Amino acid sequence: MRKAYFDGTHRTRHPDQTWESIRPLLMAYGITRVADVTGLDDLGIPVTMAVRPLARTLSVAQGKGATLSAARVSGAMEAIEAWHGERAVPTAEVRAPADGLGLDLPYPVTTLESHPGSLVTGRTVLDWITARSALDGEPVLVPAACVQLGREVHGQWRLHLPSASTNGLASGDTRAEAVVHALAELIERDTISALADGRGRGQLVDPDSIEDEHCAALIGRVRAAGVWLELWHLPNGFGVPVMSCYMWREDQPALLVSGSGAHLDPHVALSRAIAEAAQSRLTQIAGSREDILAAAYRPAVHRSPKSAAGPAAEWAELAAQHTTGFATDDGEAEHLAARVAAVTGHPPLVVDLTHGLHQRREFAVVKVLAPTLRYDARHVIPRPTQEAAA
Numbered sequence: 001m002r003k004a005y006f007d008g009t010h011r012t013r014h015p016d017q018t019w020e021s022i023r024p025l026l027m028a029y030g031i032t033r034v035a036d037v038t039g040l041d042d043l044g045i046p047v048t049m050a051v052r053p054l055a056r057t058l059s060v061a062q063g064k065g066a067t068l069s070a071a072r073v074s075g076a077m078e079a080i081e082a083w084h085g086e087r088a089v090p091t092a093e094v095r096a097p098a099d100g101l102g103l104d105l106p107y108p109v110t111t112l113e114s115h116p117g118s119l120v121t122g123r124t125v126l127d128w129i130t131a132r133s134a135l136d137g138e139p140v141l142v143p144a145a146c147v148q149l150g151r152e153v154h155g156q157w158r159l160h161l162p163s164a165s166t167n168g169l170a171s172g173d174t175r176a177e178a179v180v181h182a183l184a185e186l187i188e189r190d191t192i193s194a195l196a197d198g199r200g201r202g203q204l205v206d207p208d209s210i211e212d213e214h215c216a217a218l219i220g221r222v223r224a225a226g227v228w229l230e231l232w233h234l235p236n237g238f239g240v241p242v243m244s245c246y247m248w249r250e251d252q253p254a255l256l257v258s259g260s261g262a263h264l265d266p267h268v269a270l271s272r273a274i275a276e277a278a279q280s281r282l283t284q285i286a287g288s289r290e291d292i293l294a295a296a297y298r299p300a301v302h303r304s305p306k307s308a309a310g311p312a313a314e315w316a317e318l319a320a321q322h323t324t325g326f327a328t329d330d331g332e333a334e335h336l337a338a339r340v341a342a343v344t345g346h347p348p349l350v351v352d353l354t355h356g357l358h359q360r361r362e363f364a365v366v367k368v369l370a371p372t373l374r375y376d377a378r379h380v381i382p383r384p385t386q387e388a389a390a
Contacts (some may be wrong), residue, residue: 001174002328008066008214008271012329013173015069021362022076029083030054034076036068040285044221045278046071049288050079056086056150060288064275066214077171084353084365085149085169092127092144099123103141107346111371112146114162131349134337140349147351147367167375168368175364176329179350182368183336188262191236193374195382202232202384206312212267218274228304232384233318238339241266241322244381245273254300257281258381266319310386346371
């Protein structure tokens, strides 16, 4: 479908239209409130929280956006995604080890996301569901454990292997749009994971060189609030713009908040990184999530981070490295899937969570798995080392 909205993101519908279509459905997904928490901070970057008291995972989802309307949709849809990851995973079709019963998988099961120290092997007995190749739609079995979120009491003892996370869990106004969001997140998280083990490098960005109206406005709000700001461009093998943003202020002295974003349009990637860092600040201020680290609230010396060494790059030069754009969500999804497949040697695998009784005309939710891609930096985005110093 052709894209129609371009303010800080690319969507096939205006956020107001999406909100009007999903608002009557919120209670069906256990969402009791979508709150505007922007005013708890003084940055003025729109942030919301969607509350699901009976969630099997986190009971609060966060949303951010260029406008309050976009942030409201972002928060609500993140909560709806989690509901589907908890309650709409297809029923297992086969229970067997990856190396047994002729499953003939086109990827090693050990290349799927798992916890550090995972004991999963090709001989581990797992429940399997059907995904579809993002390249040609061919059916491929994947472990249900990679998709199913949350834990429930049951009478059987089973290893929860491999692990599931919200990485690659995404929604959209269309299925293709959901796949685009999922693939961008997988690429972003893999790029960030390279920073965690010291392999990744970055290019420091000069905030004063950013002329994009939307991004410049976000930076202006942050600086007007007296917040220390650092922006990085993170090169990667996918050829997809990935950005990270870091903020610090003395009102949260123990915390260097961070955000990241990926999108074929570098301005959207940058916008997402800045907005996510602002969202991280508000998450700590509101104290509304069960996974906030205790260190965030410890007393600390009021000392700002040391600025990165080396010259900062001009934004125009970095943005010029990325010129790929698509008028439709289908074209963008195909391109991103092909890039991931070219880098990993395996096509991304799409599990449709808005299927059967869960099918909706208002939106689509998918979980995309990408063998060999990593998600190791789950709570902290490490500051990069300058690429020139590598």
